[in-house]
Amino acid sequence: MNIVNKLTVRHLKKNKRRTLITIIGVIISVAMITAVATLGVSFLDFMKRQTIASSGEWHVQYKDITKKQLESIAADETTSKLVIANELGYSPLENSENRNKPYLFIQEYNEQGYNQFPIEVSEGRLPKTANEVIISDEIIQDAKVDYKIGDKITLEIGQRLVPGAESPLKQNDPLQQDEEIGKETLQIEKTETFTIVGMMKRPILEPTWSPGYTVINYTNSTLLTQHDLLDAFVVMNKVDGSLYNKVEKIKKENKIDKVEYNDALLRYYGVTENDNLRTTLFSLATIIMVVIIIGSVALIYNAFAISVSERARHLGMLSSVGATKKQKRNSVFFEGILIGSISIPIGIIAGLGGIAATFWYINTYLKGALGDGAENLEVVVTTYSFLIACFVSILTIFISTYLPARKASKISAIEAIRQTQDIKLSGKTVKTSKLVRKIFGIEAEIGLKNVKRNKKRYRVTVFSLIISIVLYLSVSFFTDSISKSAELSQDGINYDIQVSGSNMTIDELKPFSYLDDVTDASVQTRIQLNADIQEKFLPDLLKEMIEKENLPLDNGKYEYYVNLYGLDEANFQEYAESIGTDAASFTDTDKTKAIVIDKISYQDFNTGKFIETNSIDTKLGEKIDVVLKNYETEEHVLLPELKIGALTDQVPFGVISSRLGGLDIIVPQKTMDKLISGNEQVKQKVETYLFLNSSDPLTTQKEIEDATTSDVNIYNVYKQKQNEQQLILFLSVFTYGFIALISLISIANIFNTISTSISLRKREFAMLKSVGLTLKGFNKMIYYESIFYGVKALLFGLPISGVVMFLIYKSVQRTFEYGFQLPWLNILFVIAAIFIIVGSAMLYSIQKIKRENIIDGLIQENI
Structure with a gap:
């Protein structure tokens, strides 16, 4: 080991706190990269095993x-x-x-x-x-x-x-x-x-x-x-x-x-006939991995950049005794190798350990929620995932040390001894608006001048905040998009058992709702009708379809197929409350009011896309004329008109939304009875269903079969629903776990950058105290500095996040089509969190130095 490297090791040992913070930062980044790679491989393995357990292991059926x-x-x-x-x-x-x-x-x-x-x-x-x-x-x-x-x-x-x-x-x-x-x-x-x-x-x-x-x-x-x-x-x-x-x-x-x-199995090998889906998966993976690497580089880069700032005089002294640019540059690379050799193994073990602990906890929940038939989540580490984690980690550390190493090589002896390389002052540099002092006071003006005085340190801090904002919003939008896409790709089944029968009535089906294992039940009637809807109320996607397929309009109207559902009083009450409307208003009026489902999701089998769109563009108070059509006899029976009392995107328990060109309308059972009363032809077309959720679906099915003496059709779709729940559950864990990890890294990044920045300003703070700045004024100055940091970070971070989110959205649109919507709750959370975290980090750091002697602060050196 040469003398420069020996001095580097001595410096790391002397500055134990700084070295420890840097090592922890690298460990967190490596653990995140390892966890993401392992989570992806383990998820695919879990879904493969679950699919094989459900439908067998085969790829092609001739x-x-x-x-x-x-x-x-x-x-x-x-x-x-x-x-x-x-x-x-x-x-x-x-x-x-x-x-x-x-x-x-x-x-x-x-x-x-x-x-x-x-x-x-x-x-x-x-x-x-x-x-x-x-x-x-x-x-x-x-x-x-x-x-x-x-x-x-x-x-x-x-x-x-x-x-x-x-x-x-x-x-x-x-x-x-x-x-x-x-x-x-x-x-x-x-x-x-x-x-x-x-x-x-x-x-x-x-x-x-x-x-x-x-x-x-x-x-x-x-x-x-x-x-x-x-x-x-x-x-x-x-x-x-x-x-x-x-x-x-x-x-x-x-x-x-x-x-x-066997598409259900092949998709987990990354093999699909739908090229759009493959492109979507690779695009999403590329975008999120780039975001993760940038976040990791930012976290580690800040640590090494601050380390170089602290070692400025040390490197200058080496230069004064003959150290070459290459030796100074290599000393930073050597520091990176030392920290990486410690952090990468620990980070990989921590990432795998974190995933293993998470899976252990989830497995107990999976068994309880999905039954003993559910496969266990297992930590799977492939050679490729391990090598990718190591390679990305090494690459991240190299990129993070490259710029600080170049900077270190350029530090001259005179600049380092005078410590002027980071601060270049002029009157224009620190000039502030008079309004700042007039509105916020002299403390705010001093705080703003402090920010302007050391632009490099200020930019590093703001950059760190921006990266944290972009990381959090991008990952939360990414995970929301994945969950949204998974939900769209499912069949929309929200029940375990469907019971129906030839000419079975509500009174015959209702008793099954009270069986011991039943947890949710809904008896509903349904009739299939038609409605001519004016062109102005048609959604854009339907207009495009009509134009593309050259479908006819009758007097400027398009014929919808309509599923009209009648819910019993208790279920309608519960449903109305869940969508935020008053159930009483649908029964306490002479006019026939209804709830219209104005948003639908379905798969377009021509393009393979999963689409979420409006079913109709209308507003409250509009009327819909529904008619029962017999296409064989061409006889039409017009029912009383329905007035739209509520619009919602939520379907009731047991209802699966229609496709484009279809409309789902929900009314109380009393309204349904009123609509069909006095017309035997309409009554004969009404179907009655019972939908159940059960803690033991097979037992419930058996009890229904034993209890009924008439012909009854029972569809027990529990297994199908269970498979869908497993995917959604796993993605939910991925979502919240990933966001929690990103939040932890972002907070660590901000605390690390700000606390180090504050500790490097001991001399500056001592000087301000020496000229009469009170403790109250000092705290006020720090508050305003926090606000300046937060505002600047948000001004850049939010637009950049918006661009990344839009790129993620466009990638998803190749396979899943739905409207772009900014995650406003997450954005509001980020705005509040940035100011809270920045303020907390600065106050935490100030608490450690505010009791220091002014003389000690004035003679402090960063070595």
Whole structure:
């Protein structure tokens, strides 16, 4: 180690507080970079595992293929694992006590299928031959059919058919029992005998509303004939953007008609057919990483810049005894290497430890909120994420030390000894407006002159504040955008169970609301109507669609489809309060008032975009004429006009918003009864639904099935909703955790810069006290300095933040379309926080030096 480096080490040891602050600043920055990289990788891993647990591990499904096509797919170099799957069909389940599940559904898999799909054996084993099956526990527990391992069962297997349907019904289709629509029948095609070799838990892939209990049979390629049609699920040996081209090539070469991709899983590999989505993800990642690096550089740069200012005389003395520019520059780089070698390992460990602690806490919440089926969050560190964290950290420290190192190399001996390199005074430099003294007093004028006198130190402090503002607002807007995008991409399902039935009434459905496990319930009626809306009330996006698709307008009006919902008194009261309107005003009037949902979100399947827009541009008091249209008989029934009593973007519990060109209107049930009274044709079109949230959805479903004697349709969408909640929950944790981390770094940055700046001004403060500045006047001067710093930082920080937020918004717009809106609450928080933090930092620093002796302050040297 040369003499200059030895002196650098001695300086770091002597100034322990400054060295410790610098090390802590670098640790925080490295921990943030590590945490972000680890969080991203861990999030993708979590969502992959959760998706595989829910729908199996496969990337591509080739549908309705022959044995020859299967062999070609199996031989392709892109195929890693191949699952043969075939739906044999349905068989009547004799003596079943569950009339909503009267069938057995026989599904065939090869041995690989047992590994790739979520099949959990509870007793016995999986089938190994074509005449063996494993059955669901639910057949015994729910249907009360006494099957045992070893039993031989003879099944008549066929397809479920409905009059007029083009293809047989599948497991996702509920039992069709409505005589008016068309009751389903089972067309028997063959009879098979099987031996039961095991029991399994109800497969996750079996929808709760499906009419058949799952039975799994064994198959393989040798058992197939050339005439059999089956499905092949493929795990690709390499998952990247070329996957789609490779699959299309296989499809074309083998003349395969139908191919489906496991988009739910592929998206977490960063692979998607939607190029806009890929561009959006990379754009967002680039913007936020640039913001993080700039923030980290600013934090660390300030520490090294202040360190160089403190060492100015020390470096000048080295120059006076022959130290070259290169040696002085290298001494700063050496300081950076020393601090980095300590801070980077600690920062990486701290980042990983922080993520691990966060995940440990969240996992307990995940189990409670989402049930035992939820996967655990696990800290995943890949080679790439580790190297990225190290590289970005090293790059950040290098950039942070480069400018201070250049500055150090230029310090001359005379300037350093006189300590004039930072302060260049002239009358014009410190000139202030007379209004400052007249309005705020001489203390404010002195404070402003102090700010102007040392512009470099002032700029460093303001720059630090600006970076903190930009960091906080950019990251909070980024996380809000991610959460908003995630919400738009979901189906909007806000309930666990939907119950309906042919001709079922409110009185028949209402008792299910009081079942033990039910936490929320809403009985509502719905009728589908039409309304001609004047062109002036159409939103811009709808006008563009009408013009683009050349849709006709009838006398300057566009025909909307309307979903009119009637809510019972309690639910309407609760809903009205949630949107800030008076429920009584909708029932205490002769006029028929309604709540209109004027904002909708949906996915445009032509562009792949997720869109949030206005459904209608109208105002309170306007009237809507709704009509029931029968397009077959061309008969129209005009209902009483509806007056808009409230506009909102919130949908009631159980309602899913319409698409563009549709309108959702909410009225009390009394109003609905009034609208349809006296017209049997309208009454026949009214549908009645019950929506439930339950702490135990499967038990609630079973209780409803056991309690009703009439035909009832139950859609238990709890699992689907649970998957959506997991994504939103994880993003919420990411949002609040990220914002908390950024806030911590910003506060540390401000405190570090200001406290050091204050400690370097001991001589200046001692001089002011020596000429008669009182303690009260001194504190007043500091208050005004804080205000000057805050105002200047906000003048630059807010516009820069606005530009960054707009760039983030434009990146998101490639896939998610919604209006740009500034986060006003966050902006107000930043404005208040800047003045509070700056004032607190300055007062904290002043408390440490205000009791110092004036003489000691005047002779203070920054070494």
